[in-house]
Amino acid sequence: MNITRREMLLGLAVLGAAGAGIGAVACKQDTPPPPDRGRILADISSLVIVPTYADAAVQAKALDDAVAVLRDAPSGDSLAKARDAWKKARRAWKISDAFLFGPADDLSTTGGIIDTAADIAKVEELAVADSPLDAAAINRLGANLRGFAGIEVLLFDPSIDDGALLAKFTAGGRRGALAALLATDLRTKVEAVATAWSSPPTEYGKALSQAGRGSAVYAAERQGVDAVVNALIAAAEVLIAIQLAKPLGIDKTPAVPAPELVESPRSDASVDDLLAVLDGIEMVYLGQRGDAKGLPLADAVADRNPSADTTLRTSLASAKTAVRAIVGPLRTAVVSQRDSVIAAHTAVREVKRCLASEVAGALGTSVGFGVTDGD
Amino acid sequence: MAAAVSTRDASRSGGVSVLARIEERLRAPVDAASLGAYRVLLGTLVFLAVVRHWAKGGIADAFVVPTHFFAYDGLSFIRPLPGAWMYGVYATLAAAALSLAVGWRSRASAAVACVLFTYAHLCDKANYLNHYYLVSILLGLAALLPLAGALSVDSRRDGFATVPTWVLWLVRFQIGLVYFYGGVGKLESDWLFRAMPLRIWLAANGDFPVLGPILRWPETAFVMSWLGAAFDLSVAWLLCMRRTRLFAYALVVTFHVMTARLFQIGMFPWVMIALTLVFFDPSWPRRVLPARWFDARATRRASVPRWGLGVAAVWAAFQAVYPLRSHLWSGDVLWTEDGYRFSWRVMLTEKAGSAEFRATDPRTGQGRLVRNRAFLTPFQEKMMATQPDMIRAFAHMIADDAEQRGEPRPRVTADVVVTLNGRPPARLVDPAVDLAAEPLRLGRTPWVLSSPR
Numbered sequence: 105m106n107i108t109r110r111e112m113l114l115g116l117a118v119l120g121a122a123g124a125g126i127g128a129v130a131c132k133q134d135t136p137p138p139p140d141r142g143r144i145l146a147d148i149s150s151l152v153i154v155p156t157y158a159d160a161a162v163q164a165k166a167l168d169d170a171v172a173v174l175r176d177a178p179s180g181d182s183l184a185k186a187r188d189a190w191k192k193a194r195r196a197w198k199i200s201d202a203f204l205f206g207p208a209d210d211l212s213t214t215g216g217i218i219d220t221a222a223d224i225a226k227v228e229e230l231a232v233a234d235s236p237l238d239a240a241a242i243n244r245l246g247a248n249l250r251g252f253a254g255i256e257v258l259l260f261d262p263s264i265d266d267g268a269l270l271a272k273f274t275a276g277g278r279r280g281a282l283a284a285l286l287a288t289d290l291r292t293k294v295e296a297v298a299t300a301w302s303s304p305p306t307e308y309g310k311a312l313s314q315a316g317r318g319s320a321v322y323a324a325e326r327q328g329v330d331a332v333v334n335a336l337i338a339a340a341e342v343l344i345a346i347q348l349a350k351p352l353g354i355d356k357t358p359a360v361p362a363p364e365l366v367e368s369p370r371s372d373a374s375v376d377d378l379l380a381v382l383d384g385i386e387m388v389y390l391g392q393r394g395d396a397k398g399l400p401l402a403d404a405v406a407d408r409n410p411s412a413d414t415t416l417r418t419s420l421a422s423a424k425t426a427v428r429a430i431v432g433p434l435r436t437a438v439v440s441q442r443d444s445v446i447a448a449h450t451a452v453r454e455v456k457r458c459l460a461s462e463v464a465g466a467l468g469t470s471v472g473f474g475v476t477d478g479d
Numbered sequence: 480m481a482a483a484v485s486t487r488d489a490s491r492s493g494g495v496s497v498l499a500r501i502e503e504r505l506r507a508p509v510d511a512a513s514l515g516a517y518r519v520l521l522g523t524l525v526f527l528a529v530v531r532h533w534a535k536g537g538i539a540d541a542f543v544v545p546t547h548f549f550a551y552d553g554l555s556f557i558r559p560l561p562g563a564w565m566y567g568v569y570a571t572l573a574a575a576a577l578s579l580a581v582g583w584r585s586r587a588s589a590a591v592a593c594v595l596f597t598y599a600h601l602c603d604k605a606n607y608l609n610h611y612y613l614v615s616i617l618l619g620l621a622a623l624l625p626l627a628g629a630l631s632v633d634s635r636r637d638g639f640a641t642v643p644t645w646v647l648w649l650v651r652f653q654i655g656l657v658y659f660y661g662g663v664g665k666l667e668s669d670w671l672f673r674a675m676p677l678r679i680w681l682a683a684n685g686d687f688p689v690l691g692p693i694l695r696w697p698e699t700a701f702v703m704s705w706l707g708a709a710f711d712l713s714v715a716w717l718l719c720m721r722r723t724r725l726f727a728y729a730l731v732v733t734f735h736v737m738t739a740r741l742f743q744i745g746m747f748p749w750v751m752i753a754l755t756l757v758f759f760d761p762s763w764p765r766r767v768l769p770a771r772w773f774d775a776r777a778t779r780r781a782s783v784p785r786w787g788l789g790v791a792a793v794w795a796a797f798q799a800v801y802p803l804r805s806h807l808w809s810g811d812v813l814w815t816e817d818g819y820r821f822s823w824r825v826m827l828t829e830k831a832g833s834a835e836f837r838a839t840d841p842r843t844g845q846g847r848l849v850r851n852r853a854f855l856t857p858f859q860e861k862m863m864a865t866q867p868d869m870i871r872a873f874a875h876m877i878a879d880d881a882e883q884r885g886e887p888r889p890r891v892t893a894d895v896v897v898t899l900n901g902r903p904p905a906r907l908v909d910p911a912v913d914l915a916a917e918p919l920r921l922g923r924t925p926w927v928l929s930s931p932r
Contacts, residue, residue: 138682138695316686324743325686338857345850357840357847357889408679411903457833457896457904460864465831465898468679 139403145328146313147391147398153203154309155393156384157298160200163193164287164294171255171287175280178273180266186283187259191373194252195380197294202339202384205331206308206321207300218293221367222253231258231272231279242285251290253368258283260370326468332401333459333469336385340456343381347374348449351438361442363435374434378427378448385455386420405466412462419454426451505648505788508641508780510761511628512773515582517650518589518626520753521617522580525592528614528746529573538565540858541606542599547854549604549863549872552919559602568595579621582631586622593618604869605862609825610747613657616798617754620650625781629764629773638777646783649791650757653798655715657751660802660823662711669813669827669932670708674700675900676829677707684741694741707826710734718758731755808922811930814899814907816866817922832864832897832907838877838889849877849891865897867908867927874914891915905931 170189174182197218200208208218227249235241242250258279261269273280300306311321315328322328345355347367353360366374387393391400406413426448431441438445463469532538542559550557559565572595578588597615600606624646627633669675678700685691693699710730717727735748756763765773805818812819813828839846851860854876863869874891881889890913896904905928908914912926 137692138685141683141685324684326683326743329683334857341852345852349848349850354848355850357838357886358843358845359847404682408682409898409901409903412898453835457835460833461831461896461898461904465829465904466679466901468676468683468829469831 515629
């Protein structure tokens, strides 16, 4: 049978028309256009990520100032203010765990120094050593002696009363000097990340906002959305596997509680840490920080799969409720109130499960075509 | 009776004569020029792919960073070389590809490239790509077929001007098969009547120049789904026919340039755009390239053993049948993935999953949650979470690891939830089954739960 070019073209046109017809029938005429993902990324960047890092930098400066006061004039009041400043700065930073990509990840040294578990014994050792203490010496310290965790060891010690701890600040002044140097170091690092997001030359916030529209980092909008969603999944994964499963000991057989593995163990801010990360996930998902509200990622998810959106909102609320319901500090709860911590772990698992399956599936950020069908 | 015998004899002799005519046509000589150009393009593209993969850090990501690998069934002895040795493999592969492109010891170069390329991609099932499979096959064919008659260093000492027609058609068949089975795979309900997964993927392309907002319309996904299926099913045939060839090639270029921009799929579109040139008249390179690039003294036919045609026919038959193997088993191939790989099913699924594993000590009954990332890279974990055979393999990894640490072999169960093409999540595997005790099965796996479709 000879088929002419005209017949071929006609055949293709008929098939195309059939597809268009089915599409027209299948889709409601009044269906609103799907949310603009470019605007979603821009709003996440400008309303959530950049302001969060800016706030983290402000809080880090407040911590630096408060610790300087403690160093110069140790007292119950200055210690309390320094601790308060530490908790505020800590919370402001932990929110950013929900979007740990870009500068905080690329500048891995910086990010690692900001938030790495401390070697408590070594920090205490350093606080009483006689080695020289200056900015250069701080720069040479390992990540497990610096950052939030290092400062926390110096400002908090639940094993002794505040008077005894304060006495350590007054005796010789080395503890205060070390805390002040660590706070300045932390402030510098946090400011570096905040600047990298907001200002040239990197201006990472702009790179994310312009994904697929001239961005130097993200050639396609899809890559920007992938980065955001994968960071949310990774944040939930860290909550489950590192911050909850390890202290609970449920990653081992037999399950032996490991309270020494909780984050922020001396300040008992572990539960606040968990809540801050969940808040960060929610902020990104809803495109909302305080009163500032942008076009949410949630709309793009709901557009493709409304039940996925509902499920994530519900599971996020449940996870926050379950974390708040942890009885007592996390370090004791993993031993004596395990059910409450296991309930929180289960609830956060639902968040991660929903993000990794339903949300990623709705947004097309799974492995999909890009991975199995091309390189 | 005599009349019946006579009719049968006539029909048999008619059948033989048809076969003889087909064989005669397949053995008839055709210009070797287009296969020479095809060889140059194949070698060049493989070389560029290696350079690109290296530059993007793909070698480290695929072989150096991972600590565990998903071996293909029965090929667990194929493991990545340690550390920097894989860079040596890729460097050799690049050299072999370049050697193939310039046509220096073409068959040996193609054989080396085929072995190394295939080896690299057999190290880890997580890295499977349809187009890697295609490139392995094409390199293998390049090692066996006479492709160096033109545009090659080899042709200066051992040039030939023509090859048997079947050689050209075998290459065309192999490339055309990718399109055809790609189209056959699209004749299913999700693609045609839900425009999935294109609706999801196109919605993620709002930044596409000019067309961005239109791509987000559901109607666009339907139109593109149907046109995509029509393209895949028809383009190989259209390329084969002289009158429609140019039009078909324009479609090929348009289609692949669009998919390259929409889906960030690297080399694949360019490989197809370049290699489909083999469908043009076998002499096309002589018309577009300078005459001095061709050795005018080469006039002989390529020497090909007579049995080569028979082997090619068997290979073609195998290639035509093998992608259909999933139909031997019940179940939704997009869900179970039984027979999914090596079947040219492209662009058919958007899957995302969450897989949680629990290892239980058989002595005490106490279980622990497994941290997948302790074994797998994020990429491997993503791939594993939606593919049943990799889920089983990961359960075995967990159990093997426990044994290596001196513990009794644990029961490993998995709670895996997967979304397929925008559907609500569904459980993929039976959470009560000890996957670490599950043997390798051919075809339907009983512990894979029913498809949500």
